[in-house]
Amino acid sequence: MAKNTYRTPKVKAEIRQKRKSRLRMFIDNVIGFDHLFGEGDNAWPIRNIERILWITVLMTVYVGLNHNAERLVRQIQQTKTSVDELRAKYTTLEADFMKSGKQSELSKRVAPLGLTDGQTPPRKIIVKSDE
Known part of the structure; x- marks a missing residue:
């Protein structure tokens, strides 16, 4: 056995x-x-082919990450520029809106319709409670 x-x-x-x-x-x-x-x-x-290939892969990844970072920086800069433009536009529109609500501006806009401001001051109406 x-x-x-x-x-x-x-x-x-x-x-x-x-x-x-x-x-x-x-x-x-x-x-x-x-x-x-x-x-x-x-x-x-x-x-040393394994080391050479490993270093080549690492360098390729490094270059890819670098390109990605630069692209992100460009996008951030474009977004900041866009936000600044929108903020300026908002400020301008808000100022125009506030100006258009004034009485002098309203009277200018309704004058072609034949509406004018009253020349006499408003009168106070008093109602007696027992009547």
Whole structure:
């Protein structure tokens, strides 16, 4: 009968090394950097391809965030300009409205209709309570 033995678990470092070597082998087979960078100690880009790709991704994200921030600053500036214009328009309209409510302005507008202000002062009507 066969003897029972325990399996030795693979070390995580070995698994990581296999993944890295798979990526390097894939890039080397597909792109063929051997003739550009050599083999062994001269192949530093192949050994550091993960770091190079990571830095490239980080730089791309940084540039994208920078563009987004600049776009937001432009939008904020446009909104501030728009608010200032609307505030000025509101102030002008409010002043015109308040001016149009004055008695002198009303009498000017109703004069073409034939309505005029009374020249005599108003009279007080007194009603006796016992009548």
